[in-house]
Amino acid sequence: MEALGLRDDLNDKSAVAAQNSLQLIAFSIGDQTYGVEITTVREIRAWNGATPLPNTREFVRGVINLRGTIVPIFDLRARFGDGQTSPTKNHVVVVMSVGDKWVGILVDAVSDILTVSRDDIHNVPEGNSIDSELLNGIVTHDSRMVGLIDLHAVVSGAKMDA
Amino acid sequence: MTLRVLTVDDSRTILAMLHHTLSNAGFEVLQAEDGQQGLDVLKTETVDVVITDINMPVMDGIEFIKHVRATGLHQSLPILILTTETSQDKRDQGKAAGGTGWIVKPFDPEKLISVIHRVVH
Amino acid sequence: MSDLDDFKATYFDECSELLTELEEQFVAIEAGERDADRLNAVFRAIHSIKGGAGAFGFSALVGFAHAYETLLDYVRDGRIELADEVVTLCIRANDIVADHVAAARTGDALPADYGMDEKARFDALARGEAPADDDGEGPDEFDIEFTPVMVSLDSDVEEAEYDIAFDLAELDDTFEIVPMAIDHGQWEVRFTPHRALYARANDPLLLFRELGALGEMSVKAVLNPIPPLSDFEPFDVYCSWEISLVSPTLTEAMIREVFEFVDGDCDIVIVQAGAAVVPAPAPAVEAAPVAPAAPEEAAVSDLLALADDEVAHLLDFTPEPKPAPVSAQDSFEEPPGLSFAELAESLKPATPVQPAAKAKPVALAPAAAESSGEEGERRAVGVQSIRVDLDKVDRVVNMVGELVITQSMLTQQMDETLRARYTELVRGLEVLAQTTRGLQDSVMAIRAQPVKSVFSRMPRLVRELGLKTGKKIKLETIGENTEIDKTVIEQLSDPLTHMIRNSADHGIESPENRLAMGKPETGTIRLSAEQAGGNILIIVEDDGAGINRERVLGLAREKGIVAPDITPTDEQIDQLIFAPGFSTAEALSDISGRGVGMDVVLSNIKKIGGSVHVRSWTGRGCRMTLRLPLTLAVLDVMLVKVGVSPYVVPLSSIVETIQCSRAAFERVPSGGQVLQVRGEYVQVIDLAERFDMETETEADNRFVVLCEAEGSAKVALIVDDIIGQQQVVIKSLEENFERVEGIAGGTILGDGNVALIVDVQGLKTTIVHKNAA
Structure with a gap:
């Protein structure tokens, strides 16, 4: 599967979106749905393996070659503490920019593009420490709970002894 | 018709600023980093006006102007001297060598263009 | 980025070139070469810095540069003699100019009176030396009547305001008259x-x-x-x-x-x-x-x-054809008219006004810089030279790197049968290989620069260090025309500064001690550069006391870098001065310190794919060798497998490869393994274990890659398979991730997968620490 090239199709929509609303790319891990702001997404690719990196935590799946630059892949399931994903060709890597770096997030599937209102974003309920560490907030869409991923938090702490 | 300007200065900053100002004003800009390079350009290129610095390595602006005038081919080529000197003597030296006029650095863009139009058709 | 920012960037680039040139000129001037050419070059440099500063409204810089320039002008025309104290003052003034430039670049403000003392000294000099009959001389001369005008290239509004101000001023004038x-x-x-x-x-x-x-x-x-x-x-x-x-x-x-x-x-x-x-x-x-x-x-x-x-x-x-000469009215001695013959002469194509330009460095130091022939020539062609964005050159360098790799892949595909069948194709590939190599060399030459630009900053440093420590030190430099990739050069300055500081601070003894030991009073630090194969060696050598191993080991134990029960070899102790967290500097003096230690040297050098080795002779001196890659773009490697993952080991560090079944492993009491190679015991690192990879290869089918990092002891890496040699383009892991221990970077293989580059020296240091911890 080729990169989906979603960006071009989506630019129009995001331009239309009102100031107060937010466009998200939603993706799933098991029956959980997570989202990231669409503007941070660079491309979406099918999983095609990665070269493992030694001395890194289990959620670092390794590195891939993205048109000549080396990009690390983070396993979101493992990041949330649910063990490593056993990826197949149907799994998906969402390439995003975090600051000036590009990273890939391994997820089960990309499910949707959602437009939500900023007013509908709620704080992460206390109690689950991993969730509150890795999520910026929670939003309900079509009676589904969507966790908003805090990318900076997800990619930090990648080294073994960090 | 696009006017061609040869700019001669050993400072890249000044060359870049001249280039910016002049090309924005619709001039075609040629560059040289010292008098010798300036002469080399004039051997092969036709220009409508020359803007030259005075203090330069290899061949300074005064020598450069003398050489240009001495070739005979460029008797009517306007040459403007770029100078930071507020004192009269660099200007006088430049004029004695055959300079047409002068521009005092730092130049403001509009003034630069108006000075050029003062010496070029 | 606005145009103005662009120009500023150009200006600051230019300033650093000019400041380097000033530095070079003053090294020569200090050595007694006080000819007009040098003075003119110095004058021009300050003049150019001032000119640009005026354009951007850096008024403090303009003010100081103007006063300095005036002093230089006096020196140039002989009104002030270039005595030693004037030279010292000038060198100090260069620093102040550099500080002003730095402040302008960062937007920081210097104290308002910064450099005022020196300015006052310019005045005093002018007063003392200037002939009395010169009106307007003396202190006033150095007041700044040079008002910088801020040139706005972006905003029409500001320009408009300008003109109004201008016109009003003029009108005011006339009103009065x-x-x-x-x-x-x-x-x-x-x-x-x-x-x-x-x-x-x-x-x-x-x-x-x-x-x-x-x-x-x-x-x-x-x-x-x-x-x-x-x-x-x-x-x-x-x-x-x-x-x-x-x-x-x-x-x-x-x-x-x-x-x-x-x-x-x-x-x-x-x-x-x-x-x-x-x-x-x-x-x-x-x-x-x-x-x-x-x-x-x-x-x-x-x-x-x-x-x-x-x-x-x-x-x-009148039809009269022949113009008769001259009316009396002509009283000007302007260029005479040309006869047709003269005109024809001047129209001939090759009538150069001056002999064709030879190797004349343009932007670098004129008379002084005998830059290497190629460099000189490239600059001298002048009109035909262009300034190119480094990014563009880098893109070409990268593409050529990929091309070299593709070409070597193609060549490897040719087995004997194919060779026999397609002789034309083989010949074509050979030509391709040659052309590619040529292309690679040419592209690399574009980026190559003499190390002089870094070396030239060092005499100054040594002088300062001598003053601060009260030691007598002289610096010798050798091979400053050796060329290395520009990126490498840029990364060299800090490590070299640290190494020289270290030598001056810890290596060279006080004059008394030296005399007592029967050494010459003045210590020598020798800085040299040479090419050795695909590498450049930069060596900092001193004839001082050598590394005090007892003290170093003591400190290392104190800081927990070496465990109490470990007894490192002399060589390992020497190498400890580069260990992270070990900075003898802070403990011993304030000179080498400045907050960072020698571990910075190692990490900087590693970042550009180099290595550092130190060797010490007690009482006789110390030698630190930097081995740097000639180019950052292409690396010759051995492709190996660890588990299922591809890794590459730089060929330059490989001594030999041995099949495990034939290797003579021996157990040591601690439970680890060593390898005996020709009577020498070598530390063994199983990469699968080290990198935590699963391996299913039987022990006997695995391979030993015997490596030797710069000068130090060998290490045996065990890998699962050896695929073969090839060339790779180095890619950074840090661009999108972070540094990974034991890994020097990544590269992309012909099949598009990423292979990691093994950091041989890094593995070894880590092991020492593991043992120690």
């Missing part, structure tokens, strides 16, 4: 150009155009002095003009302003209407009055028509 001449001003101008006016390429037509913009104008040409054609001298001036201008706001100053450039090259009489104007001697031709300002074009074409008429008129006159 001729308060009431405003109403319905009519002006008569009598304009008689000299031959010099034309010789300087000024053109009366343009003056008229400009005058025409000032008001309603009419022009009369005064033709009576024109001689008959028989006496006509083509380069002489026979024509003068009477111009009348009408405008209510016109002033004499405005008219004079038009004639600013031709002042002295013509006679000008400006009279206000009503006053007597010398009547024009006939015959005069009347030109049509010209409308003011707007229809400028009309004015010009009218005048042109006039000129054409006149020429036609003249030509009608």
Whole structure:
């Protein structure tokens, strides 16, 4: 599967979106749905393996070659503490920019593009420490709970002894 | 018709600023980093006006102007001297060598263009 | 980024070049080479820094540079003698200029009185040395009458404000001079150009155009002095003009302003209407009055028509072909007219005014810099040289790197059968290989620069260190024309500074101690660069005391870098000075310190794919060797497998490869393994274990890659398979991730997968620490 090239199709929509609303790319891990702001997404690719990196935590799946630059892949399931994903060709890597770096997030599937209102974003309920560490907030869409991923938090702490 | 300007200065900053100002004003800009390079350009290129610095390595602006005038081919080529000197003597030296006029650095863009139009058709 | 920011970037680049040049010039000047060329180069450098600073409104920098420049000007014309203390003052002034430049770059403000002491010393010098009869000399001379003007290239508003300010100032002036001449001003101008006016390429037509913009104008040409054609001298001036201008706001100053450039090259009489104007001697031709300002074009074409008429008129006159020489009126010594022969001569294609440019460095130090031939030549062609964005060059370098790899892949595909069958293809591939290599070399040459630019900063450092420590130190530099990739050079400055500081601080002994030990009083630090195969070696060597191993080991144990029960070899102890967290500097003196230790050297050098090795001889000195890659782009490697993952090991560090079944492993009491190679015991690192990879390869089918990092002991890496040699392009892991222990970077293989580059030296240091921890 080729990169989906979603960006071009989506630019129009995001331009239309009102100031107060937010466009998200939603993706799933098991029956959980997570989202990231669409503007941070660079491309979406099918999983095609990665070269493992030694001395890194289990959620670092390794590195891939993205048109000549080396990009690390983070396993979101493992990041949330649910063990490593056993990826197949149907799994998906969402390439995003975090600051000036590009990273890939391994997820089960990309499910949707959602437009939500900023007013509908709620704080992460206390109690689950991993969730509150890795999520910026929670939003309900079509009676589904969507966790908003805090990318900076997800990619930090990648080294073994960090 | 696009006017061609040869700019001669050993400072890249000044060359870049001249280039910016002049090309924005619709001039075609040629560059040289010292008098010798300036002469080399004039051997092969036709220009409508020359803007030259005075203090330069290899061949300074005064020598450069003398050489240009001495070739005979460029008797009517306007040459403007770029100078930071507020004192009269660099200007006088430049004029004695055959300079047409002068521009005092730092130049403001509009003034630069108006000075050029003062010496070029 | 705005244009102004672009220019600033250019300016700061240029400043760092100029500051480097200043540094170089003063090294020579200090050594006694005080010729005019050097002084001129120094003057020009300061002048250029000032010029740019003026353009950006860096007034503090302008102020200081101006005072310094004035001092230099005095030195240049001999009014001030270039005595040693003046040189010292200049060197100090260079620092201040550099600080001002740095402050301008970062936008930080320096204290208002920064450099004022030095400025005062410039004054004192000028007072002491300047001849008394020079008016305006003395302290005032150095006051800044040079007001920087902020040039705005972005905003029209600011420019507009400018002009208004300008015009008002001018009007103010005139109000004072001729308060009431405003109403319905009519002006008569009598304009008689000299031959010099034309010789300087000024053109009366343009003056008229400009005058025409000032008001309603009419022009009369005064033709009576024109001689008959028989006496006509083509380069002489026979024509003068009477111009009348009408405008209510016109002033004499405005008219004079038009004639600013031709002042002295013509006679000008400006009279206000009503006053007597010398009547024009006939015959005069009347030109049509010209409308003011707007229809400028009309004015010009009218005048042109006039000129054409006149020429036609003249030509009608006489058919006499031979112009006779000169009327008495010619009193100017301007360039003589050319004969046709001369003209023809000057039109010949190859009549260079000056001999064709040879190796003349343009932007670098003129006389002093004997840059390598190639560099010199490239710069000298001048007109044919271009400045190229480094990014663009990098892109080419990268693509050439990929091309080299593709080419070597293609070549590897050719097995014997294919070779036999497709001889033409084989030949083609050989040519391709050659061309590719050539291309690679040429591209690398573009980025290569002599290490001189870094070396030249060191004498200064050594001098300062000598002053601070009270030691006598001399610096020798060798091989400063050795060329390395620009990126490598940029990364060299900090490590070298640290290493030299370290030598001066810890290596060289005090003069008394040296004498007591029978050594020369003055210690020597030798800095050298040489090419060794695909590497550049930079060596910092001193004849000091050598590394105090007891002290180093003691400190290392104290800091928990080496465990109490470990006894490192001498060589390992020496290498400890580069260990992270080990900075003898902070503990021992404030010089090498400055917050960072020698571990910075190691990490900087590793970042660019190099290695550091130190060797010490107690009481005799110490040698630190930096081994740097000639280029950052392409690396020769051995491709291996660890588990299922591809790894590459730099070929330069591989001694040999051995099949495990044939290797002589031996157990050591601690439970680890060593390998015996020709009587030498070598530390064994199983990469699968080290990198935590699963391996299913049977022990006997695995391989030993025997490696040796720069100068140090060997290490045996165990891998699962050896695939073969190839060239790879180094890619950064840190660009999108972070540094990973034991990994020097990544690379992309022919199949598109990423392989990691094993950091051989890094693995070894880590092991030492693991043991120690």
